[in-house]
Amino acid sequence: MGTFISVGRSLGSALERVRRAEELGYDSACVTHIAGRDSLAVLAAYAAETQRIHLGSGVLPIYSRTPVATAQAAATIDEMSGGRLRLGLGVSHRVTVEGWYGQTIDKPVREMREYVAILRAIFAGEEPPKSQRWPTQFRFMGYGPRADLPLYVAALSPGMLRLAGEIADGVVLWLCNPDYIRDTVLPEVTAGRERAGKSMAGFDVVAAVPSAVTDEPEAARGRLRGDLITYFSLPFYRAMLERSGFEEDIAGFDAGMQKGDAEAATGAISDGFLQTLAAVGSADDAKGTVRGYLEAGATSPCVGPIPGTDFTATLESLASLNA
Secondary structure: OEEEOOOOOOHHHHHHHHHHHHHOOOOEEEEOOOOOOOHHHHHHHHHHHOOOOEEEEOOEEHHHOOHHHHHHHHHHHHHHOOOOEEEEEEOOOHHHHHHHHOOOOOOHHHHHHHHHHHHHHHHHOOOOOOOOOOOOOOOOOOOOOOOOOOEEEEOOOHHHHHHHHHHOOEEEEOOOOHHHHHHHHHHHHHHHHHHOOOOOOOOEEEEEEEEEEOOOHHHHHHHHHHHOHHHHOOHHHHHHHHHOOOHHHHHHHHHHHHOOOHHHHHHOOOHHHHHHHOEEEOHHHHHHHHHHHHHHOOOEEEEEOOOOOOHHHHHHHHHHHHO
């Protein structure tokens, strides 16, 4: 069991929460990379406040910094934490990559492959391989980072899932319900592992699980619907949701947005979708949802907050799953 603990209004509150997650026995604390604090800087703060819990970027967009910049920051945080970093990398989305970073997504699978290969070479003290997108001759001088620092790849599509299986130590998933994990993620990742001559042993499947132990489940699901508007508008997620069998949800969402009716658009996100995705309700109900992820093949379900709910109480209620 892991958890997503990103920073909202207060870094101090996030630090308190990550310390509490460690006390409760959670294996990992992951940080998203959004229009707020830098995720790697936050992980450095978490490293300074904890002793045992693994720390993960969930996930760092590869177009936000060069492989060299990422390698230097990641190696430093890994050293600070005593070897607890798990570096999660993702493509992000064209609107973000172009609008925030002034970059372009051209060949995402190829560019991710090159990025990971360069990082592995840098960490191992080897000359980086030739790259079309990320040319570099960088090597550490007088400093030897951990050569086997774990690299995870965020994936939704079959192609990126196969790549994650082939080149990474784990895959990071968002909005992928247990059915999608069982029917698409595991077969595609397995195919990538086989292509690299590897088994699934030791490969980590990290699934983000929106969670709220609450007496008001419908209110929590309503808030989650509002949070999902952005994702229902992004092509990579839309394609995955359609493959997951939620074409009607997408169509209803589009119809509402075309009419300028945001309430109708969010209302089209069905109860069926939310009930399979999110761990919401009583402690027993939420634990049952998380167990469904485990049964589907997620090795590291990572519970995350739903706005307007008490996430610390949720972490405490679900902590027995760590036993």
